[in-house]
Amino acid sequence: MTGPGSGTIGQSPGGGSAPPANKNLVLLPGVKAEPFYISMQCGAEAEAAKLGYQLQTQAPDQFEAGLQTPIVTGVLATRPAGVLIAPTDDVALANPMTQLKDAGIKVVEVDTRLQDESVALATVSSNNEQGGQLAAQTVAQLIGDKGKVLVLNTKAGTSTTDARAKGFEDEIAKHPGITYLGQEYTDNQPAVAAQKVTAKLASDPDLAAVFATNLNTGEGAATGLRNAGKTDQVRLVGFDASPKQVEGMRSGEVTALIAQDPATIGRDGVQQVVAAIEGKPVQREIQTDLIAITRDDMDSKSQYFYKTAC
Structure with a gap:
């Protein structure tokens, strides 16, 4: 669902587009083996496959900037076409994510975001x-x-x-x-x-x-x-x-x-990073739905339950 004030942007000036032959994407969730991020990964993998891209996922064992930063650095060396990332700190991850951007890798934030809005091309998250x-x-x-x-x-x-x-x-x-x-x-x-x-x-x-x-x-x-x-x-x-x-x-x-709705966050994130890679317009802000669930209505809202495997 699109949030208020959303707009579209093209590729960042001087962003150094990856060659069209590069169909590799990387998802960097905030932490490994958490159902929220697993559900996001499932949505991202399905959408990447649908669009003809390969998606690899790497995550730290704990939600820590110090553990996520070396993973980002390692991904930089592999030069994927695009990266979806849930930064574990809204300031500490700015420098490593800027390095991805400066290398011509398209960066989209999923779930969490930096304070510095100039680094990522798009942010997909819940409101x-x-x-x-x-x-x-x-x-x-x-x-x-x-x-x-x-x-x-x-x-x-x-x-x-x-x-x-x-x-x-x-x-x-x-x-x-x-x-x-x-x-x-x-x-x-x-x-x-x-x-x-x-x-x-x-x-x-x-x-x-x-x-x-x-x-x-x-x-x-x-x-x-x-x-x-x-x-x-x-x-x-x-x-x-x-x-x-x-x-x-x-x-x-x-x-x-x-x-x-983490699966939709993953799906929308892949759509935005692929648009950026292919030189198409990118939507800067996308916000997905939230819903209150109680014991009385939980069975009718089971589609919102998170997964432990795709």
Whole structure:
């Protein structure tokens, strides 16, 4: 789905187009073996094959700029025609991604983005701020517009989750009966998320709801609530629809999920990078749908559940 203010652009001036014979693409997700990125990979692979391109995927073991940067450097040496990348830091990845651009490789951001908008030709992502607003509206409904609410974020400098947290904070401020306890960072580690929930329950035993801004944080928050025996008391709204979170919603440990459409992000990303390679117009901004899923309607919205294999 196209976001407001989207436009089209051609190839970047002096970009040094790759030879038409080069049909090689590389997808660089934020982390390996995460259902969100696997689902994105599935969509990207299918679209690449449809358009006659080969797509290879390389990802770090953890969502870390220090681990993703050498992968980007390694890809630079192989000179693919295009790269789809989810930068793990909105500043730290600017230099390695600029090196790709300067080498004539077409760069498209998928999921996350740099602060510097001059590096990538296109950005394909969910409307994350809107997703945070949807999460806040869902929380408010679930707790009857009153009570204490905590946000668990991943890492500062992650463009997607920071936008979700901002959207949530802006929207929850419209509900005066809700006390916003702020956000805490989990380093994208489920164990840390579980610890944060445990600590918050100790200081605020009347905690009413938790919004977890991504998959790992949501899974960890569910563990923390389960270990504390507070699953029935605290409403957990997660972001992403991984198999574990879907299972948690079915069992009642997760109250609601804000699901993205990662396969479409992958598909649209491939379409934009191929357009750039072939000298066709590129759409600078593309935003895909998000949807709130609850236990009551989860079976009718199963197409939004993430995959663990293509």
